[in-house]
Amino acid sequence: MPLSSPADSKSTGSGASADPVLRVEDLSVFLGGLPVLRGISMSVRAGEAVALLGGNGSGKSTLVRAALGLLPVERGSISLFGSPLGTFRRWSRIGYVPQRSTAPASGATVAEVVSSGRLALRKPFIPRSAKDKRAVHDALELVGMGGRAKSDVRELSGGQQQRVLIARALAGEPELLVLDEPTAGVDLEHQHVLADVISARVNAGLAVVVVLHEVGPLTPLIDRGVLLREGRVIAQGPLAELQHTTGQLLAHRRTGHEHVDPEPEGWLEGTVDH
């Protein structure tokens, strides 16, 4: 199947376009010999933001890592921009912010870290262009880190480091942005800033897949949630509908009509009015 051009996949301003930027079908992944994902199907289109929701260990991070070719797949298919994962090469179209674990070991400056997000766009042996510099500057301003370009990343708080990593992904001008728990450690004010920044890009055609424990300030950004439990999709749809489904599941559990494992209370915290 041919690659879709950026123009094909851009939103026309009337919502998400028809062709999926990422399509996952019947995906199963085993880790350590155990099934972690079991028959997952989901997709995201240009101009659409999809949240992967669910409790600890439900498979959210495994799903994004498998979708980006970072984990072996047992069964199923994945396509990016219309190309099967195995033949997809234009990785500069994708920005990925993995789950933040520990403080970075290197003593790079903030500007250097964000500049690395432009590497895939640069031509070999050509120094940083004015456009590269402007993209780095703009990305740092967007996430509220404009004044810290020369700081050593090790001097930053966890939330500030997270914002730098998001700036790095934005600086690469991706068409698909994959974020794993991007608000972890980020203060509430800057969670709202990130929601605004990413919303503006989604309105311009960016596709977003975001792993979240709690939706919180990112609620206005999210078009659709995909709720995972034990490696399966148990519901997907607009957040308000998911909340309804989850409420029903919890009600069934309380009345004993259906066996439901503990969780998923909590994942919709701070979202829709109760």
Ligand SMILES: Nc1ncnc2c1ncn2[C@@H]1O[C@H](COP(=O)(O)OP(=O)(O)OP(=O)(O)O)[C@@H](O)[C@H]1O
């Ligand atoms: N390398 C691995 N080997 C074996 N099992 C793994 C490996 N990585 C993850 N798992 C298991 O796979 C399951 C899903 O993990 P995953 O990190 O995808 O969940 P998650 O929904 O992202 O959870 P969290 O919100 O806690 O990050 C968990 O039970 C985890 O212990």
